Amino acid sequence: MSRVTRFIIPATTLTALLALVLMLAPGFASVAAAKTASPAPASQPLLSQLSELTTIQGAAAAMTKTAVIVSMLFVWIVMAVIVTLFAGREVRYSSVEVRASALYCFALGLVALTSFVITAIVFSYLVPYIVGVPLLAALGVFAILTKVYGMISIFHAAGSVVAGSRTRAQLDRRRWFRGDLAMVIAGVVILGAIRLIPVAGTIVWSLASVFGIGTALATRFGRRDPAFLAWRPAEA
């Protein structure tokens, strides 16, 4: 890793974190909540949340919440299968990239996430002038596509790291559990199981989203095209 890269990546990560903290700071959030005049839901302590599980209503609510998460995992499996069938090589390349340079993907994902939020705020100022609406819609679609593709790459990476074949003999022995589809499904199941853990699951899933957005943009959705072409004069 070059000296410039060693400096840029931690600096970028810190800057993006600072920007995110600024945007989500209690002062700004409370001012915004006061101006919108909508009552914020009271946050409950962890112990009281746990004690709710002892009641029938609390247990039913917890089961409903888990059912919603599992339903979303089912939707993720459907999307992952479709994307992997049509762009398996691209997903595999992005998966390799996040394993080869994880810190870079994380920094890029964090900066991109911050950029999405700030750009959305800037576009929201343009909403009264009509042009803001299509710009916001385009940004939203791009952000969703980036997140979906990136998460599928992370599923592939997680599946390959945990359940991938290490040797050629091991690969030859496997009849069903091999290939991109199987690795993606394994990743969905692994990350989905972690997602069900109350606090840690949300953190891990959010981190996976940041990594996913980073690897999707780092590899240009697995196509390896240059993001910005360098201009060079033609030589006679």
Next chain:
Amino acid sequence: MKTPDCERYIEDPDANAGHLATCEECRALFGVNPNVNAPKIDVHALPLASWEGAQHRSWPVVIVAAMALFAIAAGLFGASGASATDTLAANIPTISRLQSLVVLMRQAPIMIVGVLFVVVNTLLIALLRRAPKGLSRGLDV
């Protein structure tokens, strides 16, 4: 080279392949030497590339995982007594929720947002200029 035949062989070895049988000097230079052994490569000793076996489509794994998740979700909805369609519909963002989000976003101080917009997007462009490293680190796709 000694003769015009030798020169013609050098220019187009395929068309003049018979020249090797007649010229001892060219045969010594360009002919196949049976004493030289080709390097032996043990394919199984090479590291496993990520593309090996990647095209295999394991539908049983997909079907089993999807059906298992569907069954778990259905079972949990059934046990909790909540309506699956109503609960899932309540979790989908609506237009009014997005509108309130836009209103919330516009409360941010415009100067801070403007500075952050320039700084963060400059960083993003700077980071995007780096080429992917996956191939150069031996992780073939």
